[in-house]
Amino acid sequence: MYDTSDSHPDIHWPSGFSPADAHSFHRAQAVVPGPPERSFTLLTDVVNWPKWVPGCEEVSSVTLTQTFEVVWAGHRFEVFVGENVPPRRIGWLGIGGGVMLYQAWLLTGTEHGTEIVVENAVRADVPKPLDTLSRDWSERLNELWLAQLGRLSEDPRAEERES
Template identity: 55%
Template sequence: MSGASDRHPDIHWPSGFSPDQAHSFCQTQAVVHAPPALAFALLTDVPRWPEWVPGLTEVRAGPLARSFEVRFHGHRFEMYTGEHVPYTRLGWSGVGAGVQLYQAWLLTPVADGTHVVTENVVRGPSARSLKTSSPLWARRLN
């Protein structure tokens, strides 16, 4: 698991959700062999997430535009899109299972396709206790 010092300098964070304020933080990077438009389309096709996101079994549209609900490892999360800049940036916040989270995505074109960085900040009493009592669940959140 990465620490707040590993954060990408170009990720935007909403107030209260910087990696320095996190009870749990994780960063992942990869090069996707597809153009940014295709990678972005996949990430924003929320109804199809259960096809490729491990542990995510259900997605439902929310009551507001750009809101949705997911069932992740048996827990319900209400999700709200925070940042949406086509082909370059995404961010959404979620509330559920005793935690609040924000997941940010940064997509940058490279010669082989798209360099993708995703960072997750998780806050709340469950996130604090999960680090020690249930490391597996903490890893799933990240």
């Protein structure tokens, strides 16, 4: 499917979800203001995802748990946390709408803030509802997550003002 050399060497993939197993794969990275702890806190504050995660409409949990449900783009996904190593890495598997998506995040402190690498490996039997096999879809998803995360990392009070 995809060349595994496209993936960051520090990303940990669960069995069956490496780029080599994916129908769609995309990697994006950015440097956002603030320390990794701030970005990690934002990523794992699932109750507030509907306020800033593109397309997220509802989350069934008020805290990050091993499993929870998310309504995203009108589709219900069951989310399984595969890796949670504060404040360095987080990864989760979302299953729903004919799609299985593993999203891995790697956060590294730099002198200018936090370098964030996010990678998506998508497996889909019925991709039409979400157009998940389109490279534009995964690129846009990653760009939106990173843009919002960067905005919130720059101004921690931005999330409070949106409430």
